Amino acid sequence: MKILVVGAGAIGGYYGARLIQAGADVTFLVRPKRAELLAKQGLRLESSLGDFNAPVNAVTRESLRSDYDLILLSCKTYDLQAAIEDITPAVGPSTAILPFLNGLSVYDELDARFGRDRVLGGAAYIATTLNANGEIKQMGAADQIVVGARSPATLDVAKAVYALLASSAGARALSDNIMQALWNKWVMLASGALMNCLMRGTVGDIMATRDGEALMKQAISESLSVAAAEGYALPQTEITSIEKRLLDPQSAWAASMRRDIASNAPRLEGDAIVGDMITRATRHGLNVPLYRAAYCHLQVYAHQHTPGAAAQQPFK
Incomplete structure (x- = not known):
């Protein structure tokens, strides 16, 4: 599965690393300064569930060209509109979008732009931080993800995403009622x-x-x-x-x-x-x-x- 992770911060970097460990083809969409740091030192994650320290693929908005099977959104909610504009060139005919954002208003915005049949549901229970050196640290050992389809059109991709995540450390669930x-x-x-x-x-x-x-x-x-x-x-x-x-x-x-x-x-x-x-x-x-x-x-x-x-x- 070809996945674009928007941002390589505390949440995006963490789950992007887990997806790489699960065998996914992951690229991070980042700002130029973050791209330079990743090119220099790779992505670094410290976690009681397993560290990650390796080079990763990263692109900036200006160099984003091809479309992806899945786009993982992990930005702050106040940055969602900017993120939507950034990812639009990467949305192909069969691209699905999985947000790990807080609240429910994000789904209204994503549905309005891309259609409900493209947008999966996702909830992550984890505490992570990004330090001044650009390194991600997990606080505690809790790491729980729930994903699911919000329409029949995304059921297969929801199962595929769950299968990838389920091979990584942490509690994973595929919900048949993701809105609940x-x-x-x-x-x-x-x-x-x-x-x-x-x-x-x-x-x-x-x-x-x-x-x-x-x-x-x-x-x-x-x-x-x-x-x-x-x-x-x-x-x-x-x-x-x-x-x-x-x-x-x-x-x-x-x-x-x-x-x-x-x-x-x-x-x-x-x-x-x-x-x-x-x-x-x-x-x-x-x-x-x-x-x-x-x-x-x-x-x-x-x-x-x-x-x-x-x-x-x-x-x-």
Whole structure:
């Protein structure tokens, strides 16, 4: 299978390496500086599930010519529109697209541009970082992927992608209801992320406070209400799993968006992870006050990191 991985960062680089180890023909679409670094030192991955340190194929947007069987998207949600423009020359008559992005709005955008019959569903549960030397490091040993077809047209390619990934280390699953799997992840991620960001701490930090458990339960409840209204009520087994993860007083987990705030990142995925959940709640007339408080917090952060924001006139 000929695969184009968009980016060779924390997620794209990690799973691109795993696909190479599985025997796939992988090329990374990267920016010129990243291409120079990869040419000089190869792709480097440090993981308890197995390291990777080898030369890789890389192209820049300007040199992208041929089409691919599969395009793996792993960019931040705020870079999706730019990524769509970048990959368009690589989309051939039978190319499928697999996004490992947060939230559900990305599927609306990809479907609108390429058609639902081209876009697979994918969810990755993993924590990775890219250090200043361009090396990828996995944090912890968790590596879970769920992939699946969102239409009959992509069932065969979904099975082929799963077969490749299943030969690499980590937990792999081929879902026959990938939209439900995507909602399961979004409920967990959004509930945890809004609390991590609003409270500026890990799950354990939040659980150590007087009202942390009650507020986390409220966040989960608001998320579950939106999922149910959208037609994807979570099964009790998933709810129990989410509660176990997000109500653990010993947990050091925090969403990547919380880490982005801690590092003073210029942009966040607040719109896709938190804001879009509010949009859907509003569509169904649901009250989600904790979501609104968290999103306001994220918007303030975004405003503070917008060039020239300090010179803007306040609201009257």
